[in-house]
Amino acid sequence: MIVIDTHVLVWLVQGDRRLGAVAQDVIATARRTNGASIPTIMSWEMAMLADRERLALRMETGLWFTHVVATGGFRWIALTPEIGIDAGTLPGAIHGDPADRLMIATARHLACPILTADEKILAYATAGHVAAIDARV
Numbered sequence: 001m002i003v004i005d006t007h008v009l010v011w012l013v014q015g016d017r018r019l020g021a022v023a024q025d026v027i028a029t030a031r032r033t034n035g036a037s038i039p040t041i042m043s044w045e046m047a048m049l050a051d052r053e054r055l056a057l058r059m060e061t062g063l064w065f066t067h068v069v070a071t072g073g074f075r076w077i078a079l080t081p082e083i084g085i086d087a088g089t090l091p092g093a094i095h096g097d098p099a100d101r102l103m104i105a106t107a108r109h110l111a112c113p114i115l116t117a118d119e120k121i122l123a124y125a126t127a128g129h130v131a132a133i134d135a136r137v
Helices: 006-014 021-032 041-051 061-070 081-088 098-110 119-126
Strands: 002-004 036-039 074-077 114-116 132-134
Touching (some): 002 098, 006 041, 006 114, 021 114, 021 132, 036 041, 036 098, 041 061, 041 098, 061 074, 081 098, 098 114, 119 132
Parallel strands (some): 002 036, 002 114, 036 074
């Protein structure tokens, strides 16, 4: 099981070359067991980015997610009080981006790695606060 960061899912769907071969294999393996986890905060983050024209999707955000999830192997992870509380009280030094904090807390709650290329999240993982896989490899 893995938690997929927003940009990683976009890279996967758009066939972006920044998504490394190892990361693609990790996603494929997770999808075979319905373990490719998408935190619900991602829908908010993507809708905000698309609305502000910082992310170009080929269709409306809701339809985009419906299409992606319908391809199989992905599962939504709901925000729970435990995830929310952990996101608000994460140990160590991590920035205040609410989407990132909730994705980190989701990975911690599920006891699985987050697949990301975000340098701050990768550094946070190096400090031992969450497991992470660099999506560029």
